Amino acid sequence: MKEILSGNEAIARGAYEAGVKVACAYPGTPSTEILENTIRYQEIDSSWATNEKVALEVGIGASFVGARSLVTMKHVGVNVAADPLFTLSYTGVNGGLVLVCADDPELHSSQNEQDSRNYAKSAKIPMLEPSDSQECLEFTKLAFELSEKYDTPVMLRTTTRISHSKSVVELGERVADLPAPKVAKNPAKFVMLPGNARARHYIVEDRTDQLSKDGCSMPINRVEMRDTKMGVITAGISYQHVREALPEACVLKLGMVHPLPFELIRDFASKVEKLYVVEELDPVIEEQVKAAGIQVIGKEIISICGELTPGRVRKAFGLPGNEQSAVEKLPGRPPNMCPGCPHRGIFYTLNRLKAYVSGDIGCYTLGFMPPLSAMDTCICMGASIGMATGAVKVLPEEERKKVVAVIGDSTFLHTGINGLMDMVYNKGAATVIILDNRITAMTGRQENPGSGHTLMNDPANAVDFVMLCKAIGVKHVRTINPLDLKECKQVISEEMERPETSVIITDKPCVLIKREGVFKPGKTLAVDCEKCIGCKVCLKIGCPAIEWVPASGGKGKAHIDPLLCNGCDVCRQLCNFSAIQEAK
Amino acid sequence: MSDKITNILLVGVGGQGILLAAEILSETFMLAGFDVKKSEIHGMSQRGGSVVSHVRYGKQVFSPMVPEGEGDILFGFELMESYRYLSLLRPGGTVVVNDLCIAPPAVLNGQEKYPEGLAAKITQRFPDSLLVDGQKLAVEAGNARAANTVLLGAVSKRLDIEEKYWLQAIEKMVPKKALDVNFKAFALGRSLA
Numbered sequence: 001m002k003e004i005l006s007g008n009e010a011i012a013r014g015a016y017e018a019g020v021k022v023a024c025a026y027p028g029t030p031s032t033e034i035l036e037n038t039i040r041y042q043e044i045d046s047s048w049a050t051n052e053k054v055a056l057e058v059g060i061g062a063s064f065v066g067a068r069s070l071v072t073m074k075h076v077g078v079n080v081a082a083d084p085l086f087t088l089s090y091t092g093v094n095g096g097l098v099l100v101c102a103d104d105p106e107l108h109s110s111q112n113e114q115d116s117r118n119y120a121k122s123a124k125i126p127m128l129e130p131s132d133s134q135e136c137l138e139f140t141k142l143a144f145e146l147s148e149k150y151d152t153p154v155m156l157r158t159t160t161r162i163s164h165s166k167s168v169v170e171l172g173e174r175v176a177d178l179p180a181p182k183v184a185k186n187p188a189k190f191v192m193l194p195g196n197a198r199a200r201h202y203i204v205e206d207r208t209d210q211l212s213k214d215g216c217s218m219p220i221n222r223v224e225m226r227d228t229k230m231g232v233i234t235a236g237i238s239y240q241h242v243r244e245a246l247p248e249a250c251v252l253k254l255g256m257v258h259p260l261p262f263e264l265i266r267d268f269a270s271k272v273e274k275l276y277v278v279e280e281l282d283p284v285i286e287e288q289v290k291a292a293g294i295q296v297i298g299k300e301i302i303s304i305c306g307e308l309t310p311g312r313v314r315k316a317f318g319l320p321g322n323e324q325s326a327v328e329k330l331p332g333r334p335p336n337m338c339p340g341c342p343h344r345g346i347f348y349t350l351n352r353l354k355a356y357v358s359g360d361i362g363c364y365t366l367g368f369m370p371p372l373s374a375m376d377t378c379i380c381m382g383a384s385i386g387m388a389t390g391a392v393k394v395l396p397e398e399e400r401k402k403v404v405a406v407i408g409d410s411t412f413l414h415t416g417i418n419g420l421m422d423m424v425y426n427k428g429a430a431t432v433i434i435l436d437n438r439i440t441a442m443t444g445r446q447e448n449p450g451s452g453h454t455l456m457n458d459p460a461n462a463v464d465f466v467m468l469c470k471a472i473g474v475k476h477v478r479t480i481n482p483l484d485l486k487e488c489k490q491v492i493s494e495e496m497e498r499p500e501t502s503v504i505i506t507d508k509p510c511v512l513i514k515r516e517g518v519f520k521p522g523k524t525l526a527v528d529c530e531k532c533i534g535c536k537v538c539l540k541i542g543c544p545a546i547e548w549v550p551a552s553g554g555k556g557k558a559h560i561d562p563l564l565c566n567g568c569d570v571c572r573q574l575c576n577f578s579a580i581q582e583a584k
Numbered sequence: 585m586s587d588k589i590t591n592i593l594l595v596g597v598g599g600q601g602i603l604l605a606a607e608i609l610s611e612t613f614m615l616a617g618f619d620v621k622k623s624e625i626h627g628m629s630q631r632g633g634s635v636v637s638h639v640r641y642g643k644q645v646f647s648p649m650v651p652e653g654e655g656d657i658l659f660g661f662e663l664m665e666s667y668r669y670l671s672l673l674r675p676g677g678t679v680v681v682n683d684l685c686i687a688p689p690a691v692l693n694g695q696e697k698y699p700e701g702l703a704a705k706i707t708q709r710f711p712d713s714l715l716v717d718g719q720k721l722a723v724e725a726g727n728a729r730a731a732n733t734v735l736l737g738a739v740s741k742r743l744d745i746e747e748k749y750w751l752q753a754i755e756k757m758v759p760k761k762a763l764d765v766n767f768k769a770f771a772l773g774r775s776l777a
C-alpha cells in the first residue's frame with residue numbers, strides 16, 4: 001500500500017514495522033511528530049519523558065532486557081542525552097536501540113545550528129541519514145537490524161527538510177518473530193565500571209572498523225555513475241538538491257554517514273575527474289575524506305551556515321540560477337503570542353517594572369518581541385534559573401533586584417528544577433516565575449508531567465508546583481492570575497524586592513488546549529468609539545486581536561476583532577477611559 | 585509521462601489552513617499517478633507567522649523544495665504574503681490569490697501601513713493572475729470556513745489533472761459532515777475563468 005508520509009510519520013511506521021516495543025521522547029521541532037505517530041500503533045508503548053536524557057535512559061532500559069526501542073529528539077536534545085549516549089556506545093545493546101536526532105539547518109525553530117553527525121563520530125556510533133520518506137521508513141528498519149548485528153546503538157539523523165517533507169511511501173508489515181524481553185544479566189557488558197569499560201573500548205574501536213569495511217558493500221551506500229567529469233559525495237537532503245542542480249554528475253550517495261566506507265570512497269574518487277563533497281553544515285565527511293589523503297572540494301564552495309537548496313547548490317558550482325528579483329521591503333510577519341495568551345500580561349508587567357529577564361525556551365520566548373520586549377537572555381532548556389543565580393552573584397545591589405527568571409511548566413520540569421535547587425541551596429536571591437500553562441505549547445501542545453495526562457491521553461499524576469518548590473526549600477511561593485495586571489504588578493514587584501529566592505507560579509492554561517473545560521474563553525470585548533481617545537495604550541500588549549485604525553484628519557481609534565478576541569480582559573484593564581467593554 | 589515537474593507554492597499566514605490545502609494537493613497528485621513531494625516548516629506556523637509550503641509533482645521529483653524562481657503556480661491565501669513571495673515564481677507563472685488582507689503586528693499597532701494596490705501590482709508582474717473572493721464564494725457554498733476549498737477549485741482549473749482525483753482527495757481529507765459544502769465550494773472555485 002502507498003501513502004504520502006512525512007519523514008517523521010515514515011520513521012514511526014518504520015519503528016512499527018521493525019517490531020519496536022518502546023518509543024520515548026521529549027518533544028522538539030522538527031522531531032515531535034514521530035512519537036505523535038507511534039501512538040497509532042497499539043503494539044508500541046509511547047511516552048513523553050521529562051527530558052531527552054530520561055527518554056534515552058528509558059530506551060536503554062528496555063533495550064537491555066531485550067526489546068527494540070526508539071528514542072527521538074531534536075539536535076539540541078542530544079546535548080542533554082549525551083551523557084548516557086557516550087557510555088551506551090560502550091555497552092552496546094540487547095534489543096536494538098535507535099536514536100533519532102532531528103537537526104535544524106537554517107534554524108527554522110532552534111537556538112543553534114549544530115550538526116549531530118559530530119556526535120556520531122565522537123561517541124563512535126553508526127549513523128544513517130535518509131534522503132526522503134521512503135528511506136526514513138527503510139533506514140529505520142535497517143537501523144534496528146544493524147543495532148543488533150553490530151551490538152551498538154544506531155543514530156538516525158534527519159534534518160527539518162526530511163522530517164517535515166512528505167513523499168510517497170510503500171508500506172510493509174510488522175516483523176513477528178522477535179524474542180520476548182527478559183532479564184539478561186551480563187555485568188561485564190552492562191556495568192560500566194573502569195575495569196569493564198576499558199575492555200569494552202577495544203570492542204567499540206573494532207566495531208567501527210568493521211562497519212567502515214562492511215559499509216563498502218551496503219546497498220545504502222550507492223554509486224551512481226553518469227558523466228565522469230564530476231563526482232559528488234553527498235547524503236540526506238543534500239542528495240536531492242544535488243540531483244536537482246547537477247543532474248549529470250556522478251554521485252556517491254551515503255546512507256551511512258558514520259563510519260565512512262573509505263575503500264568505496266577511494267574507488268569512487270579514482271573513477272571521476274574532480275571530486276566534491278556537498279553537505280549541509282559542518283565539513284564532517286569532507287574532513288575525513290581529506291584526512292584519508294583523498295583530494296576533494298567542499299566548504300571552499302558550499303556554505304557552512306544555513307540549509308542548502310537547489311539554487312544554492314547551483315550557485316556554489318557557478319551555474320546560472322533562475323533567481324528572480326525580490327519585491328520591495330514589506331512589513332514583516334513574525335510569529336506572535338495568541339490572543340488571550342496568559343503570558344502576555346506577565347511580560348507587559350516585566351517590561352513596566354524594567355526587570356532584567358533571564359529567559360528560557362517556549363512560546364514565552366516571544367516575550368522578546370516588541371512591543372513586550374521583556375526578555376534579555378535565551379540559551380537553552382532550563383537555563384533561565386541558573387543564569388539568574390549567576391547574575392545575582394555579581395551585580396550591585398540595586399541591579400540585583402531586577403533579575404527575574406521566567407520558565408514554562410514543561411521547561412521547568414525538563415531541567416529548570418535543578419537550577420532552582422541550586423539557587424535555594426546556594427542562597428541565590430532572584431525571582432523565578434513559572435509560567436504554568438499546563439502544556440508543552442510551542443511544539444504543538446504536548447502533555448507533560450504537570451499537565452495531568454500522558455501521550456496516550458491517559459489521566460496521570462499532575463506535579464504540584466507549589467509543593468514541589470516548597471519541598472526544594474523555597475520559602476516564598478505565590479500563585480497569581482497572569483490575566484490580572486494589578487495582581488501581577490503587585491506580586492512581582494514585591495518579590496523582586498525580596499533578598500531571597502522566591503517563586504511565582506501563574507495559573508492560567510494555554511488558549512490552544514483542546515481538552516474540554518481546561519481553557520475557558522472570557523466574554524468578547526469591543527472598543528467604544530465614543531470613549532476611545534486614541535491613546536494607543538492597549539496596543540502596548542501586542543495582541544493580534546487589537547488593530548489600530550487610522551482616521552483621516554482625526555487621531556484614529558483602536559478596534560478589536562471579535563473573531564480573534566478570547567476575552568482575556570488584559571486590554572480592558574489598561575484602558576484609562578473605559579473604552580473597552582464587553583461586546584454587545 | 586513527460587519529465588516535466590510542476591512546482592506549486594502555497595503562501596499565507598499561520599492558522600489559515602495552508603498545510604491542509606497542501607495535503608489535499610499532494611494527495612490529488614498521488615492519486616493521479618505522479619511522484620509527489622511537499623515541504624514546509626512547522627513549529628512557528630500556528631503563531632500567525634508567514635508560511636510557505638512547496639508542492640512538486642511529476643514523473644520523478646528530487647528536491648522537496650521548489651528551486652528558486654521556478655514556481656509555476658503561486659497559490660496565495662493572503663495578499664501581502666502572496667506579493668512577498670512573487671520572486672519564487674518563474675516569469676510567466678500563474679497566481680491564484682485570495683482577496684484577503686491580514687494585518688501583521690507592525691500594522692496592527694499603527695507603526696507601519698499595510699501596502700496598497702497589491703492585487704494590481706501582482707497582475708502587473710504576472711498577467712496570468714486570478715483574484716478570488718474566497719470568503720464570499722464560501723458563504724455562497726454554505727460555510728465561510730470553506731474559503732480554502734474555493735481557492736483549491738480555482739487552482740485545479742489551472743492544472744491538467746482529472747476532476748475525479750481532486751474530489752477523491754477532498755473526500756479523504758475533509759471530515760464527512762463538511763463534505764457537501766466543500767464539494768460545492770470546490771465547484772464554485774473551479775468554475776472561475
